[in-house]
Amino acid sequence: MKLSLLNELRAQNPIVLNVSNFVTVQDVANGINAIGASPIMSEEIAKTEAMVKMSGAVALNLGAFTQDQVAHVRKMGQLANQYGKPVILDPVAVGAVAYRLGVAQSLLRDFQVSVIRGNAGEIAALAGIQWAAKGIDAGEGQGDLKAIARSAALKHNCVVILSGPTDFITDGTTVVTVKNGTPLFQLHVGSGDMLSSIVGAFAAVTDDAFEAAQTACLVFGTTGQLVAEAIGAELPGTFTVKLMDQLHLVTTQEIEAVADYE
Numbered sequence: 002m003k004l005s006l007l008n009e010l011r012a013q014n015p016i017v018l019n020v021s022n023f024v025t026v027q028d029v030a031n032g033i034n035a036i037g038a039s040p041i042m043s044e045e046i047a048k049t050e051a052m053v054k055m056s057g058a059v060a061l062n063l064g065a066f067t068q069d070q071v072a073h074v075r076k077m078g079q080l081a082n083q084y085g086k087p088v089i090l091d092p093v094a095v096g097a098v099a100y101r102l103g104v105a106q107s108l109l110r111d112f113q114v115s116v117i118r119g120n121a122g123e124i125a126a127l128a129g130i131q132w133a134a135k136g137i138d139a140g141e142g143q144g145d146l147k148a149i150a151r152s153a154a155l156k157h158n159c160v161v162i163l164s165g166p167t168d169f170i171t172d173g174t175t176v177v178t179v180k181n182g183t184p185l186f187q188l189h190v191g192s193g194d195m196l197s198s199i200v201g202a203f204a205a206v207t208d209d210a211f212e213a214a215q216t217a218c219l220v221f222g223t224t225g226q227l228v229a230e231a232i233g234a235e236l237p238g239t240f241t242v243k244l245m246d247q248l249h250l251v252t253t254q255e256i257e258a259v260a261d262y263e
């Protein structure tokens with residue numbers, strides 16, 4: 002865990018290039034901005050190369066794609082590999098829809114990702130493990146989450162974040178767990194999308210994708226927890242607004258005071 006990466010991120014203000022989804026695009030852009038990085042979204046394949054070149058990391062979200070957009074994501078992933086930019090993949094709902102899983106698997110064959118960030122249902126699907134996912138949510142599957150995360154990481158040769166009440170972050174060998182968070186994250190559609198792009202912001206300021214992934218989970222989880230403790234009620238609207246504020250304001254000292262990871 003390297004919390005000083007948060008200060009590094011804010012000092013560097015790296016550009017994070019995103020293929021987002023139309024549902025959560027604004028939260029994702031503002032989340033990146035609030036934490037101290039610089040978001041840019043792309044939907045046009047013709048300008049992909051220039052945009053990849055100027056970026057510090059590329060975050061690819063498979064939340065709501067058309068076939069044209071899949072071609073765009075593929076080209077962006079391949080160009081990111083060519084220019085040595087870290088790629089973060091958010092495989093939305095691949096545990097619930099076979100077509101989505103097929104698309105995600107074909108993309109993972111065509112370019113190398115640095116980090117996959119998904120919930121239990123999504124990561125189990127990418128590991129080839131049976132799990133009862135529910136739409137974009139993790140669902141009610143059963144299994145050893147640590148082993149599932151590790152298996153997905155080995156299969157795709159990358160760092161994996163299996164997020165949920167506890168986040169499991171692994172390079173296929175070591176597994177770090179982050180227990181910080183709040184159930185309010187589940188009442189805000191796109192919490193996961195925000196986390197995936199924030200992983201991109203951290204990956205842009207270090208060559209160590211495993212460290213970037215761990216730090217992003219700790220920063221995001223503790224920030225949400227601090228907000229929930231401050232508002233003290235189940236208010237998803239208020240939570241969303243205050244989460245943006247707190248992502249901007251949170252300090253490494255405040256995070257350290259509540260950090261719960263091993």
Ligand SMILES: Nc1ncnc2c1ncn2[C@@H]1O[C@H](COP(=O)(O)OP(=O)(O)OP(=O)(O)O)[C@@H](O)[C@H]1O
Nearest residue numbers: 120137164165166182183184186190191192193194
């Ligand atoms: N019950 C919970 N308690 C604490 N933190 C949680 C809980 N559920 C999710 N989180 C946190 O919420 C964030 C998003 O993770 P989650 O697994 O919910 O993503 P997701 O299912 O892809 O979300 P979405 O589909 O809304 O984008 C992570 O930081 C995770 O730690």
Ligand SMILES: Cc1ncsc1CCO
Nearest residue numbers: 022024064065093137191
């Ligand atoms: C609700 C929803 N549907 C497609 S993407 C998305 C946002 C969660 O990623």
Ligand SMILES: [Mg+2]
Nearest residue numbers: 093137193194
């Ligand atoms: Mg998600």
